[in-house]
Amino acid sequence: MVELLVVALFGGIGAVLRGLLGNFKGYLPWGILIANTMASSVAGWAMLTDQRLDLVLVAGLAGGLSTFSTFVGQTWQLMIEERRLAALLNVGLNLILPFTAIAIVTLCL
Amino acid sequence: MSTWKLTGLVFAGGALGSAARYFLSVDFHQSIWLWIVNLVGALLLGYVQVNRAFSSKTSQSFWATGFAGGFTTLSGLITFESFGGDNTFIYLAVQVAIGVVVYWVGRILGGERPWSNS
Numbered sequence: 479m480v481e482l483l484v485v486a487l488f489g490g491i492g493a494v495l496r497g498l499l500g501n502f503k504g505y506l507p508w509g510i511l512i513a514n515t516m517a518s519s520v521a522g523w524a525m526l527t528d529q530r531l532d533l534v535l536v537a538g539l540a541g542g543l544s545t546f547s548t549f550v551g552q553t554w555q556l557m558i559e560e561r562r563l564a565a566l567l568n569v570g571l572n573l574i575l576p577f578t579a580i581a582i583v584t585l586c587l
Numbered sequence: 588m589s590t591w592k593l594t595g596l597v598f599a600g601g602a603l604g605s606a607a608r609y610f611l612s613v614d615f616h617q618s619i620w621l622w623i624v625n626l627v628g629a630l631l632l633g634y635v636q637v638n639r640a641f642s643s644k645t646s647q648s649f650w651a652t653g654f655a656g657g658f659t660t661l662s663g664l665i666t667f668e669s670f671g672g673d674n675t676f677i678y679l680a681v682q683v684a685i686g687v688v689v690y691w692v693g694r695i696l697g698g699e700r701p702w703s704n705s
Contacts, residue, residue, distance in 0.1 A: 481609070482606045482609060482610060483606075485605050485606050485608075485609040486602035486603065486605055486606040487602065488605070489601050489602050489604065489605020489606065489608075489609075489657050490597075490598040490599065490601045490602030490605065490653075490657070491598070491601075492601060492605070492657070493597050493598060493600065493601020493602070493604070493605070493652065493653050493656055493657045494594055494597050494598050494601065496601075496652070496656055497594065497597040497648075497652045497653075497656075500652065514661045514662065514665075517660075517661070517662035518661070518662040518665045518666060520662070521662045521663070521665075521666045522666055522669060522670075525666060525670055536662075536663075536666065537605070537608070537609045537612075538605060540660070540662040540663075540666075541605050541608060541609070541657070541660045541662065541663060542601045542602075542604070542605045542656075542657045543662070544660050544661040544662035544663070545655075545656040545657075545659050545660070545661060546625040546628060546629060546659035546660060546661045546664070546686060547625070547628040547629045547631070547632035547655045547656060547658070547659040547686075547690070548632065548651075548652075548655070548656050548659075549661055549683075549686075550629050550683060550686035550687045550689075550690045551629070551632050551633065551636065551690050553683070553687050554633075554687050554690050554691055557687070569680065569683050572661065572683075573665075573676065573679055573680065573683070576661065576662065576665040577665060577668075577669065580665065580666065580669045581669075584669075
């Protein structure tokens with residue numbers, strides 16, 4: 479029960495951060511890309527340093543900050559607007575940048 | 588509805604969504620659970636973004652940005668694959684493609700005509 483509450487608290491904080499970042503849009507929905515990249519860095523860092531941070535940072539903060547649903551929704555929107563290159567870039571960057579961020583975190587530790 | 592109240596609703600939705608994800612992902616390190624959570628969340632987001640019952644700013648803040656956003660996770664997928672997962676980049680791209688289709692199905696279930704281009 480305490481575990482659930484911890485995840486809820488930090489997931490809520492992550493969601494608010496994502497909500498603020500989500501306003502940052504241009505050629506691509508940059509805000510969500512930043513949120514997903516930041517969340518993966520935080521989760522990667524937590525998994526490499528201290529397993530006890532899993533609840534707070536991996537399941538909670540990073541889980542709430544990152545999103546799959548909004549990411550696919552925005553990709554759909556780009557496709558429906560026939561902005562094919564932007565849609566492709568959105569998918570590519572949302573997969574490549576988080577992986578790269580984790581790789582950098584791993585190398586730095 | 589003030590910005591603070593909407594922010595509070597995003598927090599509440601995100602908290603509930605994250606708790607639900609954690610509760611359902613009994614073993615968080617099983618990619619099948621992440622699959623299901625992310626696809627259910629994508630379906631839900633498509634539904635609430637077009638369904639009239641959810642059109643208010645309060646509903647969008649709680650259900651779309653908060654709950655559906657907090658329930659699903661991309662960092663979960665990426666960290667899973669970075670630390671021990673044996674799936675390829677192509678596997679993830681396929682998962683995203685399926686997510687886009689499921690999101691679209693959510694919109695249709697929510698009441699949007701399939702080719703309305705809106």
